[in-house]
Amino acid sequence: MDTRGVAGAISYVPVQVEAGAAAAGTQATKAKANGVAKAAAAGKTKSTGSAKAVRATGAAKPKATAAPRTKVVTSGPGQVTVPSKGYATTTASKSVKTTASSTAKTTAASSKTTSTSSAKATGDYAFLQDKTLSAQEKLILFLATQKKNTNKELETMLDKAAAQKETAKKSGGGVTSLFNVAKSVVPALGVADKLLGGKLDDLLKQVSGPMLGAAATALGMPALAPTAMTMGPKLVDAVLNLQVPGAQQASTTSSSSTSGSKGGELDEVELARMQMLQKRVEEWTALISNLMQSFHQSRMNVLQNMR
Amino acid sequence: MNLFSELESGRTLGEIYGITAEIGRAIAELAARELEAGRLESAHAILEGLAVANPHDAAAWCLLALVERRRGRLLAARLCAETARRLAPDDLQVRLVRAEVLLATPAERQDGRTELEALAAAEGHVGERARALRAAMAEA
Numbered sequence: 064m065d066t067r068g069v070a071g072a073i074s075y076v077p078v079q080v081e082a083g084a085a086a087a088g089t090q091a092t093k094a095k096a097n098g099v100a101k102a103a104a105a106g107k108t109k110s111t112g113s114a115k116a117v118r119a120t121g122a123a124k125p126k127a128t129a130a131p132r133t134k135v136v137t138s139g140p141g142q143v144t145v146p147s148k149g150y151a152t153t154t155a156s157k158s159v160k161t162t163a164s165s166t167a168k169t170t171a172a173s174s175k176t177t178s179t180s181s182a183k184a185t186g187d188y189a190f191l192q193d194k195t196l197s198a199q200e201k202l203i204l205f206l207a208t209q210k211k212n213t214n215k216e217l218e219t220m221l222d223k224a225a226a227q228k229e230t231a232k233k234s235g236g237g238v239t240s241l242f243n244v245a246k247s248v249v250p251a252l253g254v255a256d257k258l259l260g261g262k263l264d265d266l267l268k269q270v271s272g273p274m275l276g277a278a279a280t281a282l283g284m285p286a287l288a289p290t291a292m293t294m295g296p297k298l299v300d301a302v303l304n305l306q307v308p309g310a311q312q313a314s315t316t317s318s319s320s321t322s323g324s325k326g327g328e329l330d331e332v333e334l335a336r337m338q339m340l341q342k343r344v345e346e347w348t349a350l351i352s353n354l355m356q357s358f359h360q361s362r363m364n365v366l367q368n369m370r
Numbered sequence: 371m372n373l374f375s376e377l378e379s380g381r382t383l384g385e386i387y388g389i390t391a392e393i394g395r396a397i398a399e400l401a402a403r404e405l406e407a408g409r410l411e412s413a414h415a416i417l418e419g420l421a422v423a424n425p426h427d428a429a430a431w432c433l434l435a436l437v438e439r440r441r442g443r444l445l446a447a448r449l450c451a452e453t454a455r456r457l458a459p460d461d462l463q464v465r466l467v468r469a470e471v472l473l474a475t476p477a478e479r480q481d482g483r484t485e486l487e488a489l490a491a492a493e494g495h496v497g498e499r500a501r502a503l504r505a506a507m508a509e510a
Contacts, residue, residue: 133470134495135436135463137398137429141494144458149382149426150391249449269438269446273422278453280382281425289374292422336374 187212199358203351210347217340224333242267244291248278384424394420398429405437413437421450428458432467439471447471448478462496465489473503483507 136142190196190204245263267275276291376386384394397420404413414437420430431454438447451468458464466489472482486507489500 133436133466133499135402135429135432135467137402137433138395141463142395143429143432143463144461145391145395146424146426146428146457149424150384150394151388152390266445266449269443270449271418274418274434274446276377277422277425278449279425280377280380281431281453281457285380286378288377288425292377336372339372 199354203354206347206351206354210344210351213340213344213347217337217344220333220337220340224337244275244279244287245270247284247287248275248282382424382426383422387423389423394424394427395429398427398433401430401433401437405433405440410437410441414441425453426457428454428461428464431457432461432464435467435471439474444471444475448475462489462492462494466496466500469500470503473507 187208188205191201193201196204242263245267249263249266270278272291276288279285279287279291373386377383383389397416401413401416401420404410404416414434417430417434417437420427421434424430431450435447435450435454438444438450448471451464451471454461454464455468465485469482469485469489472478472485475482483504486500486504489496490504491497492500
């Protein structure tokens with residue numbers, strides 16, 4: 064992917080160190096470097112306290128704050144590695160790809176076309192190849208197929224939700240989905256022992272759901288992303304209070320409320336999806352109905368004119 | 371296919387909404403400037419959006435690690451730094467940012483020092499910064 068453009072960026076960190084000082088070689092500059100280094104180690108910035116020593120020897124001209132900063136160059140030379148995926152392709156690269164593919168077209172391409180068309184003919188949309196059907200009929204059939212597919216999807220979701228409910232009942236509740244996402248993401252980073260040990264709840268308080276979802280995608284677990292993304296930061300505290308395993312086993316009353324809330328959290332996502340699918344089915348139905356009415360009307364008009 | 375399904379299949383919001391690498395890097399640049407100006411919340415909001423739009427961009431995670439560290443959220447900074455390292459393990463800037471995040475965590479300081487030692491030989495601003503930090507740590 065081609066990236067060019069804007070200049071590099073500099074980000075500041077609290078520790079400021081005079082880098083060139085140690086290299087200068089004189090006693091005075093060494094003293095200066097030591098002074099700054101101590102301050103830096105203590106986590107403070109220092110306004111070169113040993114500058115007097117530098118002046119006394121005359122070895123080097125003291126600089127006020129010429130400390131190097133931590134830079135993250137986002138573009139141009141020396142930029143952070145550009146991702147090979149995740150961004151949309153530019154128009155330019157698209158056209159290059161198209162040209163390349165068009166020039167590479169050989170007899171193999173024609174055989175590919177044949178195989179594609181044969182694949183189409185066996186699919187749900189085979190009717191589109193049917194020459195005996197009119198455009199109107201094809202349109203109606205297309206919409207009906209769409210509606211059928213959406214209905215199927217909805218049914219699958221309902222089955223899945225029912226199965227989830229059953230599993231939750233059997234296991235007597237579980238940990239929250241966000242907690243599960245974090246439990247998957249953190250070990251994938253290879254720092255499970257240091258980061259996971261008792262600090263996962265703290266991590267969830269610091270990291271929002273969308274960010275955790277993004278991390279999951281970056282680590283090759285995109286399936287976890289939607290769940291995490293639906294969880295806003297405000298929900299995290301509430302969820303953690305109910306869902307952290309330690310807290311869950313606190314009392315019988317809390318565990319019963321936990322399973323209820325947990326079901327609620329999952330349902331939020333599932334219900335949103337179902338609602339969307341249901342809306343889509345309704346839209347398809349309305350569209351088909353309107354089209355049929357329109358076709359009927361135009362045919363009636365033709366007949367009336369003939370009379 | 372709805373948005374959730376698209377995300378589950380591994381596509382990013384950047385791909386879905388047509389955000390190109392140039393736009394992504396321009397956004398990162400904007401966030402870096404906000405960070406430079408000390409507007410951490412603003413930089414955080416921009417970078418979080420960028421990381422969500424394309425989780426495969428190490429620059430976003432790298433900058434986010436810096437922001438989180440400055441906000442005092444060390445665990446979040448660590449998560450971001452580790453994610454960036456996963457995406458670009460050989461990138462010197464990513465390694466430097468991670469080393470600094472490690473240095474900020476008492477339990478991880480030794481790992482941070484080791485990483486700094488490795489980076490000290492590097493050329494450019496990364497090497498310069500690593501050498502300066504190493505010198506500072508030696509005096510601590």
